[in-house]
Amino acid sequence: MLIRSVGTDHDRLPHTGAKARDDHEIPAAAIAVPDAELLHRVLVDKKTARVRLVLGARKLPDADSANVVGEVTGRERPGEIVLVGAHLDSWDLGMGAIDDGAGVAIVLETGRLFAALPQKPRRTLRVVLFADEEHGTEGAKEYARLHTAEAANHVAAAEADFGGDAVYAVRWLGNPAMRDRFAALARLLAPLGVERQDDSAEPGADVTPLLELGVPILDLRQDGTRYFDIHHSANDTIDKIDPGVIAQAAAAYATAAWAAAETDGDFGRVPEALRKEHR
């Protein structure tokens, strides 16, 4: 199976990924958009085309990997957790700079800023770098499995997995009765140019298992104009990260996490009906 690269770019470095079918009976390859268009023209003009295809990819056996977890302990309610996460793995054509090195940088900076505060927030900040997001979210599933008993103590979870560009909006999923509390959090983000968009957050892949356990989601929307030009391709390199811009994103995550960790009340639990919508 030969498919036109599903990236939004028009260069000759195709986007990679995984097949939804996992039977491996049909070898699959992506070709870059200009090459797919050329092939299309040849087919239209000449009706037939010959393609020579050499595939070197192999599926390796599963191997051990690990989530990396760190905390800044809360001053009053250390057992209550605000989680910020990103994923450690990447497709290895490029450097994994925007997917998801940028997210790792954003949540590590959030942790660094918390650790540097003269007075720690009420609740604990937990930074989780998830293993294996790209090939099955095994790290996220394992985190949720290991922490099921503690899920009720997770006050909110946010994931950074959309590159290093600016945060422009914040959304949430929680108990709708706690909307005012979310509105107060969103007001703190306004000076960074972040607007409160609506109440229907999209949980990222690594926090979806937590949503299923009722954990409220904070969804910081990043500018994705360039994202699908670059991710999962050999173009995902560090030059795509602008230090000044990613600093805004880190500030937005840190502010949201601080507000969730410091606020007197919480966001409740996500009602079952809202959890189902995201299954």
Ligand SMILES: [Zn+2]
């Ligand atoms: Zn990712």
